[in-house]
Amino acid sequence: MSNSIRRRSSMLAACAALLAALVAAGCSVLAAADPNALWQIVNLDCVPAARTKGKPGICTSVDLPRRFAILRDRQGVAQHLLIPTDRISGVESPLLLAPNAPNYWADAWDARRYVEAALQKAQHAPLADDQIGLEINSAMRRSQEQLHIHIDCMRADAAAALAAHRSDPARIWAAAMVDGIRYRVMRVPGPAFDFNPFDIVARDETSPDKMGGQTILVTGAGPSAAQAGWLIVNSSSDTDGGTGSAETLLDHRCGNAS
Numbered sequence: 001m002s003n004s005i006r007r008r009s010s011m012l013a014a015c016a017a018l019l020a021a022l023v024a025a026g027c028s029v030l031a032a033a034d035p036n037a038l039w040q041i042v043n044l045d046c047v048p049a050a051r052t053k054g055k056p057g058i059c060t061s062v063d064l065p066r067r068f069a070i071l072r073d074r075q076g077v078a079q080h081l082l083i084p085t086d087r088i089s090g091v092e093s094p095l096l097l098a099p100n101a102p103n104y105w106a107d108a109w110d111a112r113r114y115v116e117a118a119l120q121k122a123q124h125a126p127l128a129d130d131q132i133g134l135e136i137n138s139a140m141r142r143s144q145e146q147l148h149i150h151i152d153c154m155r156a157d158a159a160a161a162l163a164a165h166r167s168d169p170a171r172i173w174a175a176a177m178v179d180g181i182r183y184r185v186m187r188v189p190g191p192a193f194d195f196n197p198f199d200i201v202a203r204d205e206t207s208p209d210k211m212g213g214q215t216i217l218v219t220g221a222g223p224s225a226a227q228a229g230w231l232i233v234n235s236s237s238d239t240d241g242g243t244g245s246a247e248t249l250l251d252h253r254c255g256n257a258s
Helices: 003-025 027-033 037-053 104-110 112-121 156-165 197-202 208-212
Strands: 061-063 068-072 080-084 132-136 149-153 174-178 181-188 214-220 230-236
Touching (some): 037 061, 037 080, 068 112, 080 104, 104 149, 112 149, 156 181, 208 214
Antiparallel strands (some): 061 068, 132 149, 132 214, 174 181, 214 230
């Protein structure tokens, strides 16, 4: 083996070790270390491992045809992140609204099984669909410059507040207040997750600047989303009384699964 190949192998090994250490520490350390760390994890470790070895590297899974990876976030009991394998900054990216754009939200909903598996391993009770949430932060409130959807437990009191909307007329926005924060909520009927929340929110917030201020959360409208449908919860940093992050509606400790 030549010296150049040895040096390259050593550099790759050191890089992989650093990325693994960052993942083990959680997203708060990722943000402090490098706002591009999630992209580096997916692009430098998970995707190459999937292509060359058929394994996900330090990710939980990699779906090359559907162009996303699932990464376990050590912050919390069971939190996972869906991260595109393409370079996409976040909620404001026009790539998310392209006609052939992947529906990352539907993929994230399918990936809730990894949260459920982590809860089972930790000997927690299983969750109903209205106890699981998917969430994305606005451009101003995110820590990483790579799109990622949080997949985690809902706060029990937040789920209870949103339950008032489980019988709302379909596909119509309704006002909601949770923790004194102004949101709007839309119920989308089941049985299939055949809608894209990015498209739905973008009907009103048409420019990248407007989309950049949006936070979106999706949860089951009832214990079975296939029967009750889903709730899209949306707010914005430029809405009076609104917010650019609905992550506070999630419970990374998964108290509702204890």
